[in-house]
Amino acid sequence: MKRKLALLLAGVLAAGSLMGGCGKKDSASEGGQSADGEVTLSFFDKNSGSNTFDDDVAKAIMEKTGVKISVENPTGDPLEKLNLMLTGQNYPDIVLMDRGNEIVKRYIDAGALVDLTDYIDQYPNIKEMYGETLNKIKYDDGKNYYLANWYGQDPEPVAGVVMRYDILCELVGHERADSDEPFTEQEFIDICKQFKEKYPEIDGKESIAITLDAESSNYDGTIRGMYGMKNYAQLEDGTVSHIVKDERFPKIVKFMNGLYTEGLLDKEWVVNKKEQWKQKLSAGNVFATFCSYWDTDPVNVSLVSTIGENAKFYSYKIVGDGTNADETTYSGRSTLGWDAIAITNNCKNVDAALKLIDFLVSEEGQYLMMWGLEGKTWNMEDGVHVPTEQILDKIATDIDAVKAEYGIRKWTWFIKNGLGSDGTPYDLYSYEKTETSQMANRHFGESDRWDTAEFDGLTPDGSTPEGLSWQKVQDLYSQAFSQIVNAASFDEAMDIYEKLINDMDAAGLPNVEKIMTEKYNTKMELWGEE
CATH class of the missing domain: 3.40.190.10 (Periplasmic binding protein-like II)
Structure with a gap:
């Protein structure tokens, strides 16, 4: 007060x-x-x-x-x-x-x-x-x-699925690893399974197919980009809402929960702080992560010194099920x-x-x-x-x-x-692009770039009743997302997802949606766009 x-x-x-x-x-x-x-x-x-x-x-x-x-x-x-x-x-x-x-x-x-x-x-x-x-x-x-x-x-790529190059070459061959053709969702899952089968342990440590940085949630851009999703859901009636109301969000539920139930996702991913995440990537027993290509540059320096030049992480494009390669949205940046x-x-x-x-x-x-x-x-x-x-x-x-x-x-x-x-x-x-930047630029193109500016500043002011409702909605999402991913089955994950939407609505999301939609339409009118 x-x-x-x-x-x-x-x-x-x-x-x-x-x-x-x-x-x-x-x-x-x-x-x-x-x-x-x-x-x-x-x-x-x-x-x-x-x-x-x-x-x-x-x-x-x-x-x-x-x-x-x-x-x-x-x-x-x-x-x-x-x-x-x-x-x-x-x-x-x-x-x-x-x-x-x-x-x-x-x-x-x-x-x-x-x-x-x-x-x-x-x-x-x-x-x-x-x-x-x-x-x-x-x-x-x-x-x-x-x-x-x-x-x-900014023409630089942003998010991606970042994989260890030397291990990828072993699993799919140099020609495929060096190809600019994106991987499908199922291809990526199969590669992760091959990794776990070939390397149940590395240097006495249990292998990890995929780990994530839960502290910064820098995986968001990757899992949304796979399916062409953006920062918010834009519903058929013109309403701007929380991303969970996007009709493609269940695809994220299926993908992420599948990684967990198949034993491909780091069991400790929920508690990973950024430094812990980097340490795990540097330990040599991790195959992949979801982030921007530059996030693993310090890790690559360590891996080159301990394992070799080809042990670097490079960013690759994975096309989600039901999505075309030119519909992915990995490279969202604000022009403002x-x-x-x-x-x-x-x-x-x-x-x-x-x-x-x-x-x-x-x-x-x-x-x-x-x-x-x-x-x-x-x-x-x-x-x-x-x-x-x-x-x-x-x-x-x-x-x-x-x-x-x-x-x-x-x-x-x-x-x-x-x-x-x-x-x-x-x-x-x-001026001179790094090797990791060059690889990312080869794998992601113009079709992945989109301007996040249209969604800037849409949420209600924090001190208003709607602003407090939005904070509750965000808290509900943060708590439920890890539960969705770690659910024992896809059916259980979907039950948690559907309950999340109901809880969000009960917390005041419809009133928040009205403000966000009004702000969005006002912005488009100010910009002279439809």
């Missing part, structure tokens, strides 16, 4: 401040600078950790824009700090927040963020680089209060990015803030932040960015050391996915 009152008071105070001080924005050029004309802007970045803004890239940004930046690092929980700053109205000039979190809505509703709508046309880089994304990140009132970070189409970056109402020099932002979103700014300094880590050759061999070698071995030494990827603000105008990626880390 105290927290709710504090947030309510924050909104009232912020709104009053905005009404009483609306001249701030009009007199932007008068504030935020010292007697000698130097402009300083404070910037809260939830991802900055304890980094200081004094590396080569940071110095170049300040030199090129004429703006001095004072980074405010999060201490402890970034979300808690953002809430405290909002309550006390002591937020800095610019804030970077989790775009999918309700905190963004709280800042907007409290009048804490500057409406950027009328400014955007004055800054060509913002308009050119963001393009249609500007329309998609508008708030409910049709205005732009923030710019996205890590936005745009991870973060929201906004100018706050406390900023006394909005012009300077926008000048800084316009540079950072530009190609020059992107390459500076993500590639470092020209002549030091890269050179322009025939109009194309070319990294030095030295920096590529260092990135391949220790990206954290590269950040510390060169400032590359240390400040990731307004980052755009994809390629620059010369055909090179904005992100130097993507």
